Amino acid sequence: MNAKKASLTTAQVLEDALARLRPLLSPQEWHALLAELERPPVPAIRLNPLKAEPKDVYTWAGWYGWRLEPIPFCPMGWWVVEAATPISQTIEHRLGYYYIQEAASMLPVELFDFPAGSRPLVLDMAASPGGKTTHLIARTEDRGLVLANDSSRDRLTALRLVLQSWGAINVAVTGFPGEHWGGWYAETFDAVLLDAPCSMQSLRPLESHPMRPITPGEQQRLAQRQVALLLSGLRALKVGGQMVYATCTLAPEEDEGVLDLALRHYPGLFEIESVEDRLPAPAPALESVPGYTYHPQVKYAVRLWPHRFHTAGFFAARLRKLASFPVEEKQLPRPRRRESWRWMKAANVNQVAEAFREAYGMDLEAILEAHQAGLIRRDGTLYAVPLAFERHFGDLPVLSLGLAVAEDSPEGWVPTHDWIARFGRFCTHGRVQLPSDRVATWLQGEDVPFVPSLPLPSNRVVLVTDERGRILGRGRVLRDRLKNLLPRRLVLQRTSFVV
């Protein structure tokens, strides 16, 4: 009864949204849109290049019976058109080798230009649960610094888990209203993403993106917040830097209307750039709505009607800052003295690096150098943290920073699960391969009886892989078994995955 009521409500909400949008389309486009909405949504994945390579996606497709189609505007994205094994039930998904994301949501981060080898400072103003943050980290090769911010404390936990699973070093998570950043850090960032809170009128209700009824008053308040966030982002951007504004709604008040307002209030301070070269076919924004003509630059934004590229409805624009904005300096939040944080001295870093080299053949110092990261000790854990954070943001309170490298133990520093999951493929030894009939047991968090190929000292923590080369985590070598050190958050019910 409830389910029926809920589905009727969704249908009604969709109908209302369609009625509002109908005047914006020609009759042919309108029919194309309705035909598109008859098709079921196609799930999509985006690869984590920190852990896997594009060719791996085709290997998984063979194992799991997937039919893939590349997403034309995202080189790391694929639609999974058919799937014998659902994309949410693979070990690779659990291990953070790919992110499940609606294809349209892969567009905004692809609009940025990040020159090869650059180390951009990026602000993701409304980041939870982290889909686009992971994409930013991928596009900057985890070599810049992505500051992932969201004002909702409730949603930040999901963001932190997503980032842990992605395996990023050069990332910091903060929990402030995005409106503050422009006053706090004027002209600081090379790139800013505002994936704005919106009314979600995407015309493709999904579990992750439900559609709900929206009143004109709510929509007006949302548009005001979007303008305030957009201006804050533009202030925080360096002159010459790029900002992407995106929403998952097709309501013009929150899309073209927001850009129009900012362009008219701040003429000449920024421009909207054409991004036609990023798309397989034009998807222009609206030039007008009945009774109002937008600023001529608004048309350079991208309006993804679902029938354009078989995605959910979406809107995105790339802005270039041309000159400084008038800034109201705001006092920074009270600095957080990080009493429990200790930067490791070079000699101590060297000791940990030596231990990792001896046990796993891993070059920790080279990894830190490549990522411009330093090691800090906090309580019993070592973290690789971005030096750029210290340089630019000092004592700004953060909810998390960098990636956990090692934990203190009676036999010295042992690598964390997250570190091994990211860098384990570069380990030359200290590895144990589980026979395939033991993998399911392992993923359920159980110890496995002694593995015959173990010529390793007792009590050593080893990297555990399977015959397909997947890094399943860490185990401790005991006399008669391999002790399972899988973090609780990764332990799976047998019914929720396919080996």
Ligand SMILES: C[S@@+](CC[C@H](N)C(=O)[O-])C[C@H]1O[C@@H](n2cnc3c(N)ncnc32)[C@H](O)[C@@H]1O
């Ligand atoms: C569309 S969602 C972001 C989705 C996310 N970028 C992703 O790709 O996974 C919008 C986010 O804006 C956050 N938000 C709402 N108001 C905000 C504000 N004033 N400042 C910062 N974040 C805000 C919400 O908590 C929500 O997580």
